[in-house]
Amino acid sequence: MADNKNNLEGFFKNRINDFDKSTDGWDLPNESVWRNARNDFPNYPQKKKWNWKLGALIVIVSTLVLEGGYIYYLKNELVKTSKGIEIIQGQIGNKNNTIAIIEKEVFKIESELEKRKLNKQNLIVSPTQKNQIPIGFILNQDELNKSINRGSASTQIYLNSKDESNSFSIGNIETTGLRNDFKIAVAESTPISFSFIEIENVFPIKKLDLISEYNVVIPKLKQKKEKFELEINYNSLNFETPLTYDFEKLEKKDFGENESSFPIQFKGGGLHLSYNIRPKLWLSVGLRRTIGGFENIFVDKLIYDKSGEYIDNEGKIINEFKIITQTGFSDSGSSIDFEIPNGTNINDGDLFEAEWNYSQKYKFTNIPVGVNYYMGNDELNCFIKVGLGWNKVSLGKHFVEARLSYDNEILPIKRNQESEKELSSQFVNGFVGAGLDYKLNPIWNARASFTLEKNFIQKSEVLRSNSTSKVFNIGLSYRF
Amino acid sequence: MQSDIDLIKSILKGKKPAERILYERHRQRWFRLALRYGTSKLEAQDIFQEGLVSIFKDLHQFDSKRGEFVHWSNRVLVNAALRFLKSNQWQNTFTDLKVAGNEQEVSENVLDKMAAKELVQIIQQMPLGYRVVFNMHVVEGFSHKEIAKELEISIGTSKSQLSKAKKALRNMLEEFFLNEKD
Numbered sequence: 233m234a235d236n237k238n239n240l241e242g243f244f245k246n247r248i249n250d251f252d253k254s255t256d257g258w259d260l261p262n263e264s265v266w267r268n269a270r271n272d273f274p275n276y277p278q279k280k281k282w283n284w285k286l287g288a289l290i291v292i293v294s295t296l297v298l299e300g301g302y303i304y305y306l307k308n309e310l311v312k313t314s315k316g317i318e319i320i321q322g323q324i325g326n327k328n329n330t331i332a333i334i335e336k337e338v339f340k341i342e343s344e345l346e347k348r349k350l351n352k353q354n355l356i357v358s359p360t361q362k363n364q365i366p367i368g369f370i371l372n373q374d375e376l377n378k379s380i381n382r383g384s385a386s387t388q389i390y391l392n393s394k395d396e397s398n399s400f401s402i403g404n405i406e407t408t409g410l411r412n413d414f415k416i417a418v419a420e421s422t423p424i425s426f427s428f429i430e431i432e433n434v435f436p437i438k439k440l441d442l443i444s445e446y447n448v449v450i451p452k453l454k455q456k457k458e459k460f461e462l463e464i465n466y467n468s469l470n471f472e473t474p475l476t477y478d479f480e481k482l483e484k485k486d487f488g489e490n491e492s493s494f495p496i497q498f499k500g501g502g503l504h505l506s507y508n509i510r511p512k513l514w515l516s517v518g519l520r521r522t523i524g525g526f527e528n529i530f531v532d533k534l535i536y537d538k539s540g541e542y543i544d545n546e547g548k549i550i551n552e553f554k555i556i557t558q559t560g561f562s563d564s565g566s567s568i569d570f571e572i573p574n575g576t577n578i579n580d581g582d583l584f585e586a587e588w589n590y591s592q593k594y595k596f597t598n599i600p601v602g603v604n605y606y607m608g609n610d611e612l613n614c615f616i617k618v619g620l621g622w623n624k625v626s627l628g629k630h631f632v633e634a635r636l637s638y639d640n641e642i643l644p645i646k647r648n649q650e651s652e653k654e655l656s657s658q659f660v661n662g663f664v665g666a667g668l669d670y671k672l673n674p675i676w677n678a679r680a681s682f683t684l685e686k687n688f689i690q691k692s693e694v695l696r697s698n699s700t701s702k703v704f705n706i707g708l709s710y711r712f
Numbered sequence: 713m714q715s716d717i718d719l720i721k722s723i724l725k726g727k728k729p730a731e732r733i734l735y736e737r738h739r740q741r742w743f744r745l746a747l748r749y750g751t752s753k754l755e756a757q758d759i760f761q762e763g764l765v766s767i768f769k770d771l772h773q774f775d776s777k778r779g780e781f782v783h784w785s786n787r788v789l790v791n792a793a794l795r796f797l798k799s800n801q802w803q804n805t806f807t808d809l810k811v812a813g814n815e816q817e818v819s820e821n822v823l824d825k826m827a828a829k830e831l832v833q834i835i836q837q838m839p840l841g842y843r844v845v846f847n848m849h850v851v852e853g854f855s856h857k858e859i860a861k862e863l864e865i866s867i868g869t870s871k872s873q874l875s876k877a878k879k880a881l882r883n884m885l886e887e888f889f890l891n892e893k894d
Contacts, residue, residue, distance in 0.1 A: 248831055
C-alpha cells in the first residue's frame with residue numbers, strides 16, 4: 233500500500249511537470265492575460281543611460297569655451313605684460329646708463345688705486361677721527377664696519393678733507409649679514425655717484441638710507457646660496473681591535489694572557505658630498521679608504537708534541553706546528569714545519585724556545601651617511617656630526633716568521649705556511665663627532681674634526697667584542 | 713542565455729523586455745499550476761493573471777541565496793491561487809465528503825497511459841479542498857503544518873483531506889479508464 237501511495241504521488245508530481253508532451257497549447261495562457269497583467273506590473277526605476285556622445289560633446293564644448301576664455305585672458309595679460317616690459321625696459325635703460333657711468337667710474341678708481349698702490353688703511357673713513365680721504369676710494373667691508381658708527385642714527389662719511397660740503401651721511405645702515413667680499417666706491421663726478429659694488433655675487437645690505445643728495449645706485453642682486461659641498465679629506469684612524477691568539481700546545485702559564493687588545497693604525501683619504509637641507513644643517517654622504525696593519529713579535533716556550541713528527545724525503549725528522557691567530561675582524565691561520573737535527577733528542581712534553589714574528593695588512597673602506605650641524609658666524613663655525621656608516625675591512629695574508637731552538641740549538645725552519653686566502657668582514661658603525669670649520673673664502677672652507685665610531689661587529693667565536701675607532705680628519709671643502 | 717537572476721536584475725533596473733523573456737520562460741509551468749488549482753482554463757487564467765502580477769510586483773523581494781526562482785515563483789503563485797479561491801469558492805471547502813469505494817491500487821499500466829493534460833483535468837474535477845491540499849502537498853511539496861497554516865485549518869484536517877483526495881483520485885482514475893474503454 234505504501235508503494236502504491238508513493239507510486240501515485242510520485243507519478244503525479246513527475247507527470248504534471250512533464251512539459252515535453254504539451255502540443256495543443258492546453259497549458260498555455262492566452263496572450264490577453266499577459267497584456268492585462270503587464271499593465272499592473274510595477275515600473276522599476278530605469279537607470280539613466282550615460283549618453284557618452286552628449287558627455288563628450290559637453291566636455292569638448294566646455295574645453296573650447298574655457299580654452300577660448302583662457303586664451304582671451306592670456307592675450308590681455310600679454311598686452312599688459314608687454315606694456316609693463318616696455319616701462320621696465322625704459323627704467324632699465326635709465327639705470328643701465330647710471331650703472332654704466334658707475335662702472336666706468338669704478339674702473340677709473342680701481343685703476344687709479346692700482347696706480348697709486350694706495351694703502352687701504354688710508355682710505356678708512358672714520359667719523360670719529362674724520363680722516364681725510366681722497367675722492368675715489370674703495371672700501372672693503374672690514375673697513376666699512378670700522379668706519380660706520382653702529383647704533384647711531386647716521387654716519388658721516390667725508391669724501392674730501394673735512395669739507396662739510398663734500399661729505400654725505402649714511403643713516404640706518406643695517407649690516408647684518410654683510411660680507412667681506414664687496415667694496416664701496418665713490419665716483420669723482422658731480423653729482424657724486426655712490427654705489428656698493430658687488431664683487432662676488434652677494435649683495436647683503438638690507439637697508440641703506442643716504443641723507444644726502446648724492447645719486448645712489450644700489451644694484452639689486454639675487455643672493456646665491458650654496459646648496460652643495462664637496463670635501464676632500466685626510467684621515468688618520470685608530471682602530472682598537474681585540475686580538476686573541478691560540479697557539480697549539482702552548483704552555484699558557486709562560487705565555488700569559490691569551491687575549492689582549494692592540495690598536496691598528498689606518499691612514500688614508502676620503503670624499504664627502506653634502507647637501508644643505510636646512511639653514512646650518514647639511515646632509516652628508518662620504519667614502520673613506522684607509523690602509524693599516526700590524527706586526528707583532530712573541531717570544532715564548534712551546535710544548536713539544538712528538539705525534540707531529542714525520543720523516544721527509546731526505547730522511548730528516550720534521551715536525552709541524554700550527555698557529556691560529558684571531559683578530560677582531562677574523563681569524564688567520566698558518567703553520568710551520570721545522571727540522572729536528574740529528575743528535576737532538578726532544579721528548580714529548582719538553583719545552584722549546586719559540587720566537588714568532590707575524591704581521592698582517594688591512595684595507596678599510598667606510599661609507600658614512602649623516603648630518604652636520606653648524607654653529608657660529610660667517611667665518612668660523614664649530615659643527616657636530618652624527619650618523620651611521622657601512623664598513624668593510626679586508627684582511628691581507630698573514631705572514632709568519634719563526635725562530636725555534638731547543639737546548640740552545642736552532643731548529644731549522646723548513647717551511648712557512650702563510651694563510652692562503654684574504655678575508656673580509658663587513659659591519660655597520662655609528663659615529664658622533666665634532667669639529668671646526670673656517671671659511672677661507674666664499675667657496676672654500678678648511679675643516680678639522682674628531683670622530684668616535686662605535687663598530688657594531690657581531691660577536692662570535694671569532695669576534696670576541698665590539699671595537700671602537702677614533703678618527704682624526706682634516707679637509708678642504710668646496711661649496712657650489 | 714541569460715539566467716533567471718540576470719533577467720530579474722535587468723527587470724529591477726527598469727528593462728521592460730526582460731519581463732517578457734522571464735514570462736516566456738516560465739509561463740507554461742506557472743499556468744499548469746494555475747490549472748491545477750482552478751476548475752477550468754478560464755478560472756486558471758484569472759488565477760494565473762493575479763499570480764503573474766504578484767510575481768512581478770514582489771520581484772525585488774526574491775533572494776537568490778534563499779532558493780531558486782522557480783520555487784519562489786511557484787509559492788507566490790500558490791498564494792495568489794489561494795487568495796483567488798478564498799475570495800470565490802471557500803465556503804465549506806473542508807467539510808468531509810463521503811468518498812465512495814475503498815483504497816484501490818492503480819496499476820502502473822493505467823498511469824503510464826495518462827498524460828499531464830488528463831491528470832490536470834482529473835485534478836480539476838476534485839472538490840476544492842481535496843484539490844488544494846493534494847496540489848500543495850503532493851505537487852508543490854508543502855508539509856501538512858505549512859498547509860494548515862496557509863489554509864487556516866488543523867494539521868489533522870489537512871491529512872484527512874489529502875487521504876480523501878487520493879481516494880477520490882483513484883476512483884476518478886478508474887472511472888476515467890472505464891470511460892476510455894467504452
